[in-house]
Amino acid sequence: MKRGTRTFAVILSGLLAMAFAPQGDIYFTRDGHVSFYSKTDLEDIKADNNQAAVIFNKATGVVDVGILINAFQFKLAKMQEHFNETYMESTKYPKATFKGTLSNLAEIKFATPGVYPAKASGTLTMHGVSKPVTITEGTIEVKGNQLLMKGVFNVNPADYNIAIPAAVKDKIAKSIRIQVDCTLNPK
């Protein structure tokens, strides 16, 4: 109950920000692309999610991301099943959220089309654990009336209490690469 309420509060705060912020400052998408990639000598594992909700306020630099764990698509059914049931326990923890702020907001000229380097820091919550995360290799492209946000960061499953069974531990990377790629439209 508490968990559900908290994740709801994160999304709700985003929605409220959307409702009250001055017209033109808020950009959002419901179809953001988030993928992750685990690379080891034994196996490469990739999964995609095309339904990330992203709300961004260009005046404050605040960015809210919500993602549903069950919507990650793997190539193999068994991998998807293990990911949901064994590692992420997605019935118990159906959501992951990121709430953060762009740390170099002043360097992004929203009125001038172009690609700008972007950095963000904030809190990533998944599998019931919240940890600080910094994204240093991001970009924001100002294109027409859209903002194209891209970012890459790494996550260690162990930091989020995700236990990898000994039998498969050599097949799953200690550090998983998360890639975010989304096109935001003005509210």
Added chain:
Amino acid sequence: MKKRLLLIVALLLLAALGYGIYLFTLKAPVVAQGETDFRMSTDQLVALYEQNEDSANRKLLNQIIEVRGAVTTVGQDSTGTSIQLSSSNPMSGVNCRFDASINEKLRRIKTGDTISVKGKCTGFLIDVNLSNCDILGN
């Protein structure tokens, strides 16, 4: 007799191995398989999540849902199609994601159409999200 027993055991092992390989190479479905678990309107689906997200998840998460509603937006690219269905709640609707393999089937869908969609319920963000969707004959 002994030879026969050995043969049977060998065949059983082979079958088990074959089944194992089958299971471990089985592709994850890109279009929701199986019977529909719940059939409802977009209003009913959104209302269930608005009232109590946790209890809605207990009932609907990973279930195959069939909804009928009006299309508000359609977005299609090489990775697939996203179709947004409206509900009476102005803030949230039903967000349906379709695999690229059925892009062609969805080419003519446009804003304002009323369509029936079947998909796997993955939870609630701004909208109730369905993934691995399929469109049903209208």
